[in-house]
Amino acid sequence: MIDVLALLCLPGAPETCVERTVPVGAANCAAAEAAARPRIEAWRRDYEVGAVRCGPMSAPPLNFEEVGPGLFVHVGDVALADPDNGGDIGNIAFVIGDEAVAVIDAGGSRALGEGVVAAIRARTDRPIRALVLTHYHPDHVFGGTALIDAGAEVLAHARLPEALAVRAESYLDQGRRQIGGPFLGSGIPEVDRTIDGSEVLDLGGRLIELQAWPVSHSVADVTVVDRSTGTIIAGDLVVDRHLPTLDGSLGGWLTVLDDMGGGGVTQIVPGHGGPLLPWPDGVAPVRRYLDTLARDLRALLAEGAGISEAAARAGQGEKDAWDLFDVHNARNATMAYTELEWE
Numbered sequence: 001m002i003d004v005l006a007l008l009c010l011p012g013a014p015e016t017c018v019e020r021t022v023p024v025g026a027a028n029c030a031a032a033e034a035a036a037r038p039r040i041e042a043w044r045r046d047y048e049v050g051a052v053r054c055g056p057m058s059a060p061p062l063n064f065e066e067v068g069p070g071l072f073v074h075v076g077d078v079a080l081a082d083p084d085n086g087g088d089i090g091n092i093a094f095v096i097g098d099e100a101v102a103v104i105d106a107g108g109s110r111a112l113g114e115g116v117v118a119a120i121r122a123r124t125d126r127p128i129r130a131l132v133l134t135h136y137h138p139d140h141v142f143g144g145t146a147l148i149d150a151g152a153e154v155l156a157h158a159r160l161p162e163a164l165a166v167r168a169e170s171y172l173d174q175g176r177r178q179i180g181g182p183f184l185g186s187g188i189p190e191v192d193r194t195i196d197g198s199e200v201l202d203l204g205g206r207l208i209e210l211q212a213w214p215v216s217h218s219v220a221d222v223t224v225v226d227r228s229t230g231t232i233i234a235g236d237l238v239v240d241r242h243l244p245t246l247d248g249s250l251g252g253w254l255t256v257l258d259d260m261g262g263g264g265v266t267q268i269v270p271g272h273g274g275p276l277l278p279w280p281d282g283v284a285p286v287r288r289y290l291d292t293l294a295r296d297l298r299a300l301l302a303e304g305a306g307i308s309e310a311a312a313r314a315g316q317g318e319k320d321a322w323d324l325f326d327v328h329n330a331r332n333a334t335m336a337y338t339e340l341e342w343e
């Protein structure tokens, strides 16, 4: 497989350069360069592009664990994105069928997306047909362009393109500031097809079922059920260790937790932590946190507490149960307060 490699340097900081791969997997150099041209041109708008050459991919494969036959999961750090973890803080999964591969989430940087392609190629030469985005948060989407270059069609919730477009500039800015060098080359992945309701993808002897949910953890959550292993890949609707992050509706989220599962599901790949939790018990901590937040906020509203006092006090009983509690809890409480005050 021949890819294209390009040296990208930050304009204004020419000492910050990285080599990125455009993983087009062509039969020869000329075909590889033709296939990679749109990506290289897009990079020229944001970076100084140095040497461009064809050759085998330079990105190291990301580490994946086979948690069930043909189902692979990479577990990101439970942490905030920084230069050391390179934005590798969200889980990524892929499923290999007899004919094709589907990837669920793409990691928080272009470099990670290239590492996903390398990890898949280390296991199979079947085409990467689909990238399913479980939602639009940056730690799950910014590797997406590498999978697009490798041939994947991007599937997401019908509300995702707009939600991502609204946040695009601030997410890109935040990635550059928090992650730095490893973020070079990252861009917003374009969605090819949106999902309304549910849809089954046939990867060849292997069916995966995509489900788009009402507003819950975010405004655009999708889960994927891999029927042959009885696994639901839940995105951030279910998290482990990492505090749940509310960016949609607290009430909606609790309802979706009730409606998930069924259809032979016995285990969960969460959006953070894991890699595997039992169904349904693995959902219990998220539900407990959301219930606690709702109960505390209703009590605070009843005593007339303002939003900043509520943000400081609600959910505190959950503090020791989660990582990143102090980073995300006040924002969760603020969002839920504005929802519950209209009850």
Ligand SMILES: [Zn+2]
Binding pocket: 090, 137, 139, 140, 236, 271, 272
């Ligand atoms: Zn996440």
